[in-house]
Amino acid sequence: MTFFSNMMNKRRFWPHLAAWLPGLWLVWAWQSGNLGINPIQAATQFSGRTALTILAFSLACTPLNTLFGWRFVLPWRRPLGLYAFVWATVHLLFFVWVDYGLDWAALHLDVGSKPYVWVGALAMIVLVALALTSHRWWMVRLGRRWKALHRLVYPAALLVLVHYFWVVKGNFLGLSGDVGRPLGYTAVIVLLLVLRVSAVRRKIAHLRGRGLRLWRGITRRNDTLHRVS
Structure with a gap:
């Protein structure tokens, strides 16, 4: 009951809305067949983009307070960070479970030709560590090390961007391939990191x-x- 009351508590509602609306849309699109000729690939890519978008929102909270004095966005950092992890998990499940059907042998053979998977896996490991230690108990237990650990969200975001560029088969240096969206995300993430x-x-x-x-x-x-x- 407390969870739902906190969700609906004025401004606290917005990060939950930002995370749940894409999920509702994805369920509707999947059930109604509106994900194109390759729904599994579309859902996998959509969940990955949503994870990156919510992660960017989480990283934007401190810069928004710095630029405009919007202190009310600071409590959004934790729920948005956790929702980014949830969506990254959904992205991983679509890839491993829905796409490959948990066929680990086929996955092992195919992953060798897809180096972006390893980059994404490394980013996921970091996000798992951050999600598991997000509770206040860990903050007290780790002390100063907690802040040092959670600064890993920045290299994790950069790893996600590299993963994204590789997934869309874009050439980062040559700016060839489908790099429009990845470049947009990169510009936003880099700006947010500079502002920090x-x-x-x-x-x-x-x-x-x-x-x-x-x-x-x-x-x-x-x-x-x-x-x-």
Whole structure:
């Protein structure tokens, strides 16, 4: 009961909505046959993109607070991070279970010709570690090491991007192949990582503080002129 009340608690509702809506759409599209001629491949790719999108939303929470002072988004980081892991798990299950039918022999033979699988597996291992240690108990138990561990989300995001480029058979250096979406995700993720650099955050906070002081000064001046007139 507490879980659902927290879900519906004003702003806490939005990260849950962002994670569940794609799932509802995927179930509808799968049942109604709206995933094209290769529904398994479409569902696998969709779940992977959704995992990456939600991971990007999770990484965006701190920069949004830095840029605009939106402290209300900070509690969204944990649920969004966990939902990114859930969607990554769905992506993995579509690949291993639905596509290969848990045929480990066939999977072993095929994986050798698909190096992107190993990159994705490495990213998944990191996400598993982060999900398992996301509870406050682990935060207290690990202390400073908890923060160091959870900074691995950044290299994990970069691994996911490499995995994505390889999956769509794009050539990152030559910009050939279907690289439009991967490039878009890369631009967003890199920007979010830059905004998390301490020096950049301090500079933005300084500029935002000056802007707020300037705005308050203009507002007070306008109020004074309005009262005089």
